[in-house]
Amino acid sequence: xxxxxxxxxxxxxxxxxxxxxxxxxxxxxxxxxxxxxxxxxxxxxxxxxxxxxxxxxxxxxxxxxxxxxxxxxxxxxxxxxxxxxxxxxxxxxxxxxxxxxxxxxxxxxxxxxxxxxxxxxxxxxxxxxxxxxxxxxxxxxxxxxxxxxxxxxxxxxxxxxxxxxxxxxxxxxxxxxxxxxxxxxxxxxxxxxxxxxxxxxxxxxxxxxxxxxxxxxxxxxxxxxxxxxxxxxxxxxxxxxxxxxxxxxxxxxxxxxxxxxxxxxxxxxxxxxxxxxxxxxxxxxxxxxxxxxxxxxxxxxxxxxxxxxxxxxxxxxxxxxxxxxxxxxxxxxxxx
Amino acid sequence: xxxxxxxxxxxxxxxxxxxxxxxxxxxxxxxxxxxxxxxxxxxxxxxxxxxxxxxxxxxxxxxxxxxxxxxxxxxxxxxxxxxxxxxxxxxxxxxxxxxxxxxxxxxxxxxxxxxxxxxxxxxxxxxxxxxxxxxxxxxxxxxxxxxxxxxxxxxxxxxxxxxxxxxxxxxxxxxxxxxxxxxxxxxxxxxxxxxxxxxxxxxxxxxxxxxxxxxxxxxxxxxxxxxxxxxxxxxxxxxxxxxxxxxxxxxxxxxxxxxxxxxxxxxxxxxxxxxxxxxxxxxxxxxxxxxxxxxxxxxxxxxxxxxxxxxxxxxxxxxxxxxxxxxxxxxxxxxxxxxxxxxxxxxxxxxxxxxxxxxxxxxxxxxxxxxxxxxxxxxxxxxxxxxxxxxxxxxxxxxxxxxxxxxxxxxxxxxxxxxxxxxxxxxxxxxxxxxxxxxxxxxxxxxxxxxxxxxxxxxxxxxxxxxxxxxxxxxxxxxxxxxxxxxxxxxxxxxxxxxxxxxxxxxxxxxxxxxxxxxxxxxxxxxxxxxxxxxxxxxxxxxxxxxxxxxxxxxxxxxxxxxxxxxxxxxx
Numbered sequence: 001x002x003x004x005x006x007x008x009x010x011x012x013x014x015x016x017x018x019x020x021x022x023x024x025x026x027x028x029x030x031x032x033x034x035x036x037x038x039x040x041x042x043x044x045x046x047x048x049x050x051x052x053x054x055x056x057x058x059x060x061x062x063x064x065x066x067x068x069x070x071x072x073x074x075x076x077x078x079x080x081x082x083x084x085x086x087x088x089x090x091x092x093x094x095x096x097x098x099x100x101x102x103x104x105x106x107x108x109x110x111x112x113x114x115x116x117x118x119x120x121x122x123x124x125x126x127x128x129x130x131x132x133x134x135x136x137x138x139x140x141x142x143x144x145x146x147x148x149x150x151x152x153x154x155x156x157x158x159x160x161x162x163x164x165x166x167x168x169x170x171x172x173x174x175x176x177x178x179x180x181x182x183x184x185x186x187x188x189x190x191x192x193x194x195x196x197x198x199x200x201x202x203x204x205x206x207x208x209x210x211x212x213x214x215x216x217x218x219x220x221x222x223x224x225x226x227x228x229x230x231x232x233x234x235x236x237x238x239x240x241x242x243x244x245x246x247x248x249x250x251x252x253x254x255x256x257x258x259x260x261x262x263x264x265x266x267x268x269x270x271x272x273x274x275x276x277x278x279x280x281x282x283x284x285x286x287x288x289x290x291x292x293x294x295x296x297x298x299x300x301x302x303x304x305x306x307x308x309x310x311x312x313x314x315x316x317x318x319x320x321x322x323x324x325x326x327x328x329x330x331x332x333x334x335x336x
Numbered sequence: 337x338x339x340x341x342x343x344x345x346x347x348x349x350x351x352x353x354x355x356x357x358x359x360x361x362x363x364x365x366x367x368x369x370x371x372x373x374x375x376x377x378x379x380x381x382x383x384x385x386x387x388x389x390x391x392x393x394x395x396x397x398x399x400x401x402x403x404x405x406x407x408x409x410x411x412x413x414x415x416x417x418x419x420x421x422x423x424x425x426x427x428x429x430x431x432x433x434x435x436x437x438x439x440x441x442x443x444x445x446x447x448x449x450x451x452x453x454x455x456x457x458x459x460x461x462x463x464x465x466x467x468x469x470x471x472x473x474x475x476x477x478x479x480x481x482x483x484x485x486x487x488x489x490x491x492x493x494x495x496x497x498x499x500x501x502x503x504x505x506x507x508x509x510x511x512x513x514x515x516x517x518x519x520x521x522x523x524x525x526x527x528x529x530x531x532x533x534x535x536x537x538x539x540x541x542x543x544x545x546x547x548x549x550x551x552x553x554x555x556x557x558x559x560x561x562x563x564x565x566x567x568x569x570x571x572x573x574x575x576x577x578x579x580x581x582x583x584x585x586x587x588x589x590x591x592x593x594x595x596x597x598x599x600x601x602x603x604x605x606x607x608x609x610x611x612x613x614x615x616x617x618x619x620x621x622x623x624x625x626x627x628x629x630x631x632x633x634x635x636x637x638x639x640x641x642x643x644x645x646x647x648x649x650x651x652x653x654x655x656x657x658x659x660x661x662x663x664x665x666x667x668x669x670x671x672x673x674x675x676x677x678x679x680x681x682x683x684x685x686x687x688x689x690x691x692x693x694x695x696x697x698x699x700x701x702x703x704x705x706x707x708x709x710x711x712x713x714x715x716x717x718x719x720x721x722x723x724x725x726x727x728x729x730x731x732x733x734x735x736x737x738x739x740x741x742x743x744x745x746x747x748x749x750x751x752x753x754x755x756x757x758x759x760x761x762x763x764x765x766x767x768x769x770x771x772x773x774x775x776x777x778x779x780x781x782x783x784x785x786x787x788x789x790x791x792x793x794x795x796x797x798x799x800x801x802x803x804x805x806x807x808x809x810x811x812x813x814x815x816x817x818x819x820x821x822x823x824x825x826x827x828x829x830x831x832x833x834x835x836x837x838x839x840x841x842x843x844x845x846x847x848x849x850x851x852x853x854x855x856x857x858x859x860x861x862x863x864x865x866x867x868x869x870x871x872x873x874x875x876x877x878x879x880x881x882x883x884x885x886x887x888x889x890x891x892x893x894x895x896x897x898x899x900x901x902x903x904x905x906x907x908x
Contacts (some may be wrong), residue, residue, distance in 0.1 A: 042856050048871035049864075053698065069856035072867050076587045080758065081852055088765040090772055093856060103590060110837075114810075147674055172571070174588055207571045207580075210872040211463070217874075218673045219470045230872040239672045326588075334574050 010179045017109035032063075035266035040067040042092050043267040044082065046176075046255065047136050051229050051289045058284040059275055065207045065266050074099040075176050079107075080174035086110055089262075094269040097257040099137050102319045105129060111258040114270065116277035121296040128253040128315040134254035135276050136285065139292040139310065141250060143216050143231040144223035147240035153223060155247040156190045160197035164189045168203040169212045169224030173329040176208075178253040180322060181313050182225060183329050185251035189311060195332045205333065217241060228301055232290025249309035254291055352737045355726060359744045362784035366759040367604065367747060373762065374597035393594035394601075402581065403599065410577040413494045413566070414559040420499025421555045424652060425506025430536065433514035436635045437645045444511075445896065447649075449657045451504040452888035454845045454862060456869065458883040459568035461660035462488055462497055464673065466569075472663060472675065479678025480846065489572040497569065498559050500656040505558065506551035509796045512831055514540070514549035516800050532636055538776070547796045553614050554749065555791050557607050561752040571846065578603065586754060589899045593758065602756045604747060611746045615739060664885070667878030668692070689718060690873035701880070703857075704864040705887075707775055708844055714779040715786070715843040721788035722783065722834040728820065730791070730817075731798045732806070751787040753848015756785060761852040773855040781853055782843040789842060790835050797831025798824075829902035837895035841888055 019192045045052050049072045071093070073081060078098060085091040086107060096111075098104040111131040119133070126134035137320045142153055150167065152158060159168050173183035186194050204221050206212040213230045215221050215237050227252075228243065235241050257276070259269045282293040290301050292310065300308060328333075362677065375389045390587025397403050431437050432444045453461070465472050474485050487493065521543065525535045563579040570576060578599060578758050585596040631895065638645065667673060669687045674680075695701055726745050730738045747757065760781045764772065809819040825832065847862040854863050861884055869877045 049867040050698075050699075050871045050873060050876075053700075071854075071856050073851065074587065074870065076591045077851060080586075080591055080593075081761070084761050084765055084852075088772075090765060092773060106590065114588045129512075145674065148676070174584060176587070204572050205574065207567050208870060210870050210874070211460075211568065214673070214874045218464070218467070219676060220467050234672075234872075237671070242673050335576075 002089055002128040004266045012187065012324055016277065031267050032271060035063075035265075035271040036060050036065045038265040038268040039065060040069060041094035041263075041265045041272055042069045042071065043272070044071045044073075044078060044093040044097045045136075046073065046078050047097060048072075048229065050188055051285075051291070054276055054288050055276070055281070055285055058288065059272060059281070062275065062280075063271060066271065068272065075103060079103040082110075083107055091260055091262050092264075093260055094263040094265045095257065095259055095272055097255050099136075099138070099253065099255050099303070101129065101254075101256050101315065102177075102322070104132060107321075108132065110260050112261040112263070112266070114259050114273065115132035116274050118278060118295070119312060120279075123294055123296075123312065125312045125315060126294050129256055132256035133273070133277055134294055135281075136255040137292040137294050138178045138255075139228050139250040139252045139254050140178065140185075140225045141228045141231070142244040142246055143245065145216055145242050145333075146242040148219055149214065150222040152242065153190070153244060153246070156225070157194070157248070158246075159203075159225070160194065160201050162201070164201060164223065166202045166204075167222040168198070168201055169206055169215050169221035170198070170203040170333070171206050171209055171225070172333075172335055174326050174335075178227060178251075179209075179326050180311045180326065181251045181253040181318070183312055184247070184318070184321065184325065187325070190248050195329060199333045205335065229289045229291040232301055236290075243303050245304050245308045249311045250292065252294065252310045252312050254294055254312060348735050349737075352729065352735050352741065355729060355741055356737065356744070356825040358722065359741065359787075361724075362780075363744055364789065365749055365764040366784070367751070369762040370597050370600060370751070370755065370759040373593045373758070374601055376594065390836040393598040397595055397598045397602070402576070403578075406576045406578050406581040407602075409491070409570075409575055410560060411577075413491055413498060413577065414556055415500025416491075416495035417559050418552060418556040420495060421502040422506050422548070422552050424499060424503035425551060425555075426510055428503070428507050428543075428649065429511035429514050429654075430487065430540070431645050431649060433511050434540070434636055435638050435642065435645060437638065437642045437649070439646065442648075443649045443653070444655050445892070446657055447507055448504045448892065449889070450501045451841060452845075452885055452892065453501075453660065454564075454847065454865070454881070454884070455501065455562055456564035456568075456847065456866065457664065457877075457884075458497065458501055458660060459565045460869075460874075460877070461663040461667075462493070462565075463568050464663040464667065465659055466493060470675070472666075473659075475675055475678055475681075484620060489569055491570075491573075491575055493569050494566055494575070497565055498562075500652075501565070502555040502559060503656075505555045506548070509547040509551035509554075509793065510544055510836060512834065513544040513796050513800065516797070517543065532902050546799050549614055549617060550792045550796055553610050554789065557610060557746075557749045560603055560606065560790075560804040561749070563754065564750060579754075582752055582755060586758070596755060596758075600751055605748055607747060608743060611743050615742065634794075637893050661885075664878050664881050667874060668882045671875070673874070694873075695876050695879045695883070698876075700859060700864055704859050704861045707778075707858055708861040711778050711782065711858075712773050712840045712843045714775070715782040716836045716840040718779065719786060719790055719839045719843075720832070723787055723794055723835065723839075724832065726787065727791045727794035727798055728824070731795050732801075732824070745791050746788045748785050753785075753845065753846065754851065755848075757781075757849040760784070760849055772853070773858065775858045777853050778850055778858060778860060779843075781849045782839075782846055785846065785849050786839055793835040793838055794828070794831060797828040797835075801827050826902075830899040833895055833899040833902060837891060837899075840891060840895075844884070844888060844891075 045051050049070065052070055052072065056070070059068065075098060079100065082091065082093070082096065114131050116133060122134060144150055144152055151163065171179050173179050204215065206215060209227050209230055212224055213226050213234065216226070217234065226245055231241055231243055235243060257273065259273060260265065263269050279295065282295045282298050285291045286293050286299050286301055292301065294310065294312065374393050375391070382869050426441065428447045432440050437443070444553070466486050468474070468485065468487040469488060471486065477484055488497070521539055522535055525539050561579060561599050563583055566575065566577045567580050570580060582596045582628040668691055671688055671690060726741060729735050730742050764777060764780065767777070806819050806825055807824050845862060847866060850860050850863050855858060865877065865880050865884070868880060
C-alpha cells in the first residue's frame, strides 16, 4: 500500500514535470497552427529592402504558409509614419523593426508583452527597452577598392593618414542611427582628435550609405567606412572591393524590434520574431546578408576573426550626446 | 459680353464656392496642418488639442545662419537654372514650331525626354558622368588626350542640370503657344520688311508672353522644391539648399517638424508672391492668337542657318538625353561601374543581364508596376477633369473669386515633396472607408499636388482661344456646357491631351508625397526605386530606372500620337 502510494506520488511528480514541456510544445504547435490560419503578416522595417527580403525568403523556407509583406523606410520616416498611424488608430504593422532606439523610446507603450525563447542570450546593452529586441545589428567596416592598387588600411586611424588625402569617402554623421554610432565610436574609442584629423584629409562626403558604397566601387573614392551588409554581398558578386575589420573595433547599432498590441496577425508575428531572434534567424542575417549579430555564440561575417571586437554604444550616451556631437561633427567636416 | 451674364449670380457663386471647397480639402487643409505643425512642437495628429502654439520655430528659422546660407544658395541655383531652362525651352520651341530645321519631329520628341527621368535617377546618372576624377565624361576626355576636366559637384553643376531637366516645362508651354499662333501677324511684319530677328523679339515672343511667364514661374517654383539633384550633386561640395536643409530636419532623430514646416511656409510665401506677380503682369493684356479663321503655321526659311540650329539641338540632346541614358544603361548592364580608363568601357566580359534578372525575380517589381499604372490613370482622369474645371473658370470666365482660386491652386508647387507628404498624412489619415492604405490615397495626393502644373499647362491653351468663338455659340442659343463640349474642348484637345499626359508622367515619377502614404500593397514604382537605391544595389536601381524610362517613353509616344489625332489643325 505504502509503496503504491509512493509510486503514485512519484508518478504524479513525473507526470507534472513532463506536462510543462509538453504543454509548451502544445502551445507552440497551437500558435503555429493559428499563424498558418492568419497566413500573413506586415513588417515595418528600417533595414535595407533587399536584405530584409532575403531574410524573409529564409523564413519562408521553414514556414512556407506565412506571407510577409514589407513596408520599408529609413528610421525617422518610419517613426513619423508609425506615430501618425497610431494616433489615428490605423497602425497596420504586425512587427516593427526600428533602427533608432531613441525614436522608438517615444512610442514604446504601443508594444505588446513579448520575449523570444532565447532572450537570455542577448547582452543587457541591447535590451534597454521593454518588449523590444535587437533583431538586426548593423556594423561599420572599412571597404577599399582592391582593383585600384591602393594600400589596404588596417585601422580607422589609417583613414586619416596623409597617403589617403582626397581618397576617403565618409557618410555624414546625421544620416541615421548607424552613422551616429560610427561618429560616436570614432571619437570615444579611436580618439578625441580623430574627427579633425580625418576632416583634414579632405574626404568626400556622401548623404547616405548607398552612394558611398557605389562611390568606392566606381573609384570615385578609394576607401571608406560602410555598413558590412551593403558591401559583403557586392564582394560576393565580384565587385572589385575588399573588406577590412579595423583594429580598434566595429561600431554596432542594434535595432529594436517588437510586436504592437494592435497587431492584426499576432500569432504569425510571434512565429516570425521567434525565428528571427533564434540562432537560425541570426545566422541567416550574418551569413546571407553580411550583417552582424549580438547574440551569444553568433557567427561573424566572412573575413572577421576572433580578434574582431564589437562595440555597442552606451544607451544613455547615445541619446544624451547626440544633438551636441552631431553639431560638432558637422562643423568639423564643413557640412552646412 | 451679353453671353457672360446668362447664369444667375447665385449659380455662379455656387460653382466657384464648390471649386473652392474642393481646393480647400485638397490644398488648404493640408497646408493648414503644415502651419499647425510649424506652430507647435507635437505633430498635429498626435498632439492635437493640447499643443502649445508659438512662433518659436519661425523665429529659430529666420535667425539661423544656416537657413540664410541655404536660402541664398537656393535662389542662386534656381534663378540660374530657370534662366538656362527658359533660354533652352524658348530656343527649341521656336526651332520646332516656326522654322524649317530638318528632323523637327525627332527634336520635338526628344526635347521632352528629360522629363521622363525621375530627378533622383538623373542626379545619379550625372554623378556617374560628371564626378571629378572618375566621371565618365572625364574618362572620355582623358582617353581623347584632352587636359580639360568637368566637375558637376558644384553650384554650376546644379544650375546646368536644373536647366536641362526643367527646360521641357518651359518648352511644353511655349511650343504649343507658338504652334497655335495665327501667322498673320508675323506675315504682316515680313511684308513690311521687318527682319526675322526683329520679328521674333518684337512680335512672336511678346505674343506668347503668358506662356513664357507661366513656364518661367512654374520652372522656378518647381526647382525650389527639388531635393534629389542638389542632394547628390551638392553634398560632396558642401552646398546646401533649402530642400536638403529641410530633409536633414525631418530625417534627424527626433525629427524637427516645426522647423521644417516653418521653412516650408517661407517657400509657400515666395510662391504666392510669384503667382501674384504673374497675375499683375498679365492683367488686362490680350494674348489671343487663335481666332475664328483657319490658319496654317508659318515656317521661317532659315537657309543655311538651319544646319546650325540642328547642330545646337543635337548638342543639347546629347547632353540632356544621350549621355545620362548611356550612364544608366551602363549601370544597368555592367556588373560594376569601376572604369579606370576608356578601354575598360569596351570590356565585354563586364556586361550581363544579372541586374535585370535580380530585378524581375523580386515580387515587388511587378506589383509596383501595376500599382503605378492604376494610380497614373486615376490621377490623369480625375486630375485632368478638375484642372480643366479650374482653368476654364479662372481663364475663360468673369466669375467672382477667380483670383483666389488661381492663387490657391498654385500653392502646392512650392512645397517640397517630402514636407507635403507629411502634411497629407496628417490631413487625410482619418479618411473613412479604408482610403488610407489603398492606391486611392496616393491618387488623391497626386491630384492635389499637381493641380498647379496641370492648370498652368491648360491655361496657355485656353488663353489663346478668342472669345468670339464661345460668344458665337452662346449667342446662337447654346448653353455653356454645350459650348465647352463642342467648341472649347476640340480646339484645345492637343493641349488637354498633353496636360493629362503630363499629369500621368508626373504621378509615375512622384516620390516625396508617396513616401508616407503607401502601404505594402499599394507600393508604387518610385518608392520601390528609392528603397532599392538606399539598399546600395546600384545595378538593380539602374535597371529599374531603365524599365521606368521605357514605360514613360511609351506613354509619351502614345499621347503624342493621340494629340496629333485630336488636333483640329491636323484635320484641315
